[in-house]
Amino acid sequence: MNSSYIKMTRDELKIHRRDNCLRRMTPCNYCLEDFEFFLLAHHDSECPKMNIPCNLCGEVMCREDVTQHVEKECSLVVETCVVGCGVKMTRDELKIHRRDNCLRRIAPCNHCLEGFEFFLLAHHDSECPKMNIPCNLCGVVMCREDIQPHIDQNCPEKEIKCPFAKYKCVGLMKRKNLRNHLDEKRIEHLELKM
Secondary structure: OOOOOOOOOHHHHHHHHHHHOOOOEEEOOOOOOEEEHHHHHHHHOOOOOOEEEOOOOOOEEEHHHHHHHHHHHOOOOEEEOOOOOOOEEEHHHHHHHHHHHOOOOEEEOOOOOOEEEHHHHHHHHOOOOOOEEEOOOOOOEEEHHHHHHHHHHOOOOOEEEOOOHHHOOOOEEEHHHHHHHHHHOHHHHHHHHO
């Protein structure tokens, strides 16, 4: 008799094959594939369907999903701000940083609605043609782009020459006083014109 064999009855052999034999086929609890029992522990350590936690955030998922989770989703992965400021922080912190704090994020001008890097907005405000500013002569508030035409054509405080200057009238007055000048100098203007 060979010492590696054990004698069993048929019923004992059925029970052995079903419950104790190391070569019995046993399904993996995760992927449901069948393996010989003695290989199952090794398979479990590599089974792509086995649930394991992410090493960073602890979220539990299938082993096969961990790589993609870390590359694209894990909130605790440290990344560099892609907007260009170079700061490094977790993905969750970066979402808030890019939206609210990054000096290189694109933000609209409150006046012309054009987009600028946030750190350039203050400089842009000093030049924005749509920003309301007061006329430096009369104080009326209007868009920066309208100030010069206003001063040249309508500002009541602008000093202007008399329209009869081409006839040698030397009158220089604020636009708001032109009507009075023309009324007061009507006779002189007529004489100059002749």
